[in-house]
Amino acid sequence: MDLQVTEITVLPGRDKNGETEHFDRIVIRPGETLAIVGPTGSGKSAFINDIEVFARDDTVTGRTVLVNGAIPPDDYVRDPAKKPIALITQNTKCLADLKVAAFLEMHVRSRKIEGDEIISETIALANEFTGEKITPGARMTSLSGGQTRSLMVADAILVGSTPVIILDEVENAGIFKDRVIEVLRRYQKAVVFVTHDPLVALMCDRRVVMRNGTVVRVIEHTDSEDEALSAVKKMDGILCRLRERIRAGEAITGGVQAV
Numbered sequence: 001m002d003l004q005v006t007e008i009t010v011l012p013g014r015d016k017n018g019e020t021e022h023f024d025r026i027v028i029r030p031g032e033t034l035a036i037v038g039p040t041g042s043g044k045s046a047f048i049n050d051i052e053v054f055a056r057d058d059t060v061t062g063r064t065v066l067v068n069g070a071i072p073p074d075d076y077v078r079d080p081a082k083k084p085i086a087l088i089t090q091n092t093k094c095l096a097d098l099k100v101a102a103f104l105e106m107h108v109r110s111r112k113i114e115g116d117e118i119i120s121e122t123i124a125l126a127n128e129f130t131g132e133k134i135t136p137g138a139r140m141t142s143l144s145g146g147q148t149r150s151l152m153v154a155d156a157i158l159v160g161s162t163p164v165i166i167l168d169e170v171e172n173a174g175i176f177k178d179r180v181i182e183v184l185r186r187y188q189k190a191v192v193f194v195t196h197d198p199l200v201a202l203m204c205d206r207r208v209v210m211r212n213g214t215v216v217r218v219i220e221h222t223d224s225e226d227e228a229l230s231a232v233k234k235m236d237g238i239l240c241r242l243r244e245r246i247r248a249g250e251a252i253t254g255g256v257q258a259v
């Protein structure tokens with residue numbers, strides 16, 4: 001990436017009634033995680049869309065998004081190779097009928113990255129996110145939803161090397177959410193999650209609460225939520241193991257605490 005992204009700033013626009021939004025600015029920096037939460041239709045997708053297109057008072061919300069404190073250069077918006085944002089949604093479908101390694105190789109070549117190790121490294125990283133292992137020889141079209149999204153996240157981190165990653169409701173997709181968050185932090189990505197998942201929301205540094213097309217509150221994660229977070233982690237662990245057993249075709253008899 002040509003320009004180091006040190007911060008993305010969202011400046012207020014208008015709510016659904018056309019009233020000026022009340023927040024001052026929302027800044028996200030490398031290594032930080034932001035969750036966008038709120039009921040259906042509250043404007044979560046519109047918020048991430050503003051970031052993805054670098055809004056300049058030209059979207060439905062009237063917000064403006066700055067990169068390093070300034071309006072970003074035009075090629076950030078127009079040239080996909082220069083765009084510093086990767087958006088990964090639930091509807092990631094692969095139309096390329098290629099094997100996983102060939103698909104990654106194509107991306108690696110287009111990014112002009114030297115060496116082949118990055119392909120196996122990307123597959124290995126993706127396999128940290130999913131219980132169903134991805135092999136280099138598997139066809140892209142035969143991957144499950146969870147495998148595809150795991151590969152897309154690993155690809156955005158290592159091959160695309162984008163500093164900002166937006167994940168739109170990927171939680172139901174058979175990926176290890178806490179592992180994804182840990183790795184994204186380790187790689188110093190600025191991450192925005194649209195989420196309804198308590199574990200993802202509580203693990204993030206901040207939660208942006210949406211209602212009626214506007215940001216109504218920004219909640220900082222503090223120690224006071226740690227107790228709830230560790231309880232949710234335990235529950236999530238139980239559910240994950242239970243899910244694996246059900247997928248494996250087991251009958252679940254007895255209590256689930258002991259799973």
Ligand SMILES: Nc1ncnc2c1ncn2[C@@H]1O[C@H](COP(=O)(O)OP(=O)(O)OP(=O)(O)O)[C@@H](O)[C@H]1O
Binds near residue numbers: 014015041213214
């Ligand atoms: N500030 C705004 N001003 C005008 N229209 C808005 C604003 N924010 C969102 N909208 C519109 O409201 C509708 C619902 O918003 P959006 O899809 O972003 O909600 P959501 O929270 O993502 O909903 P869901 O959880 O169902 O995906 C969309 O048509 C969107 O364009």
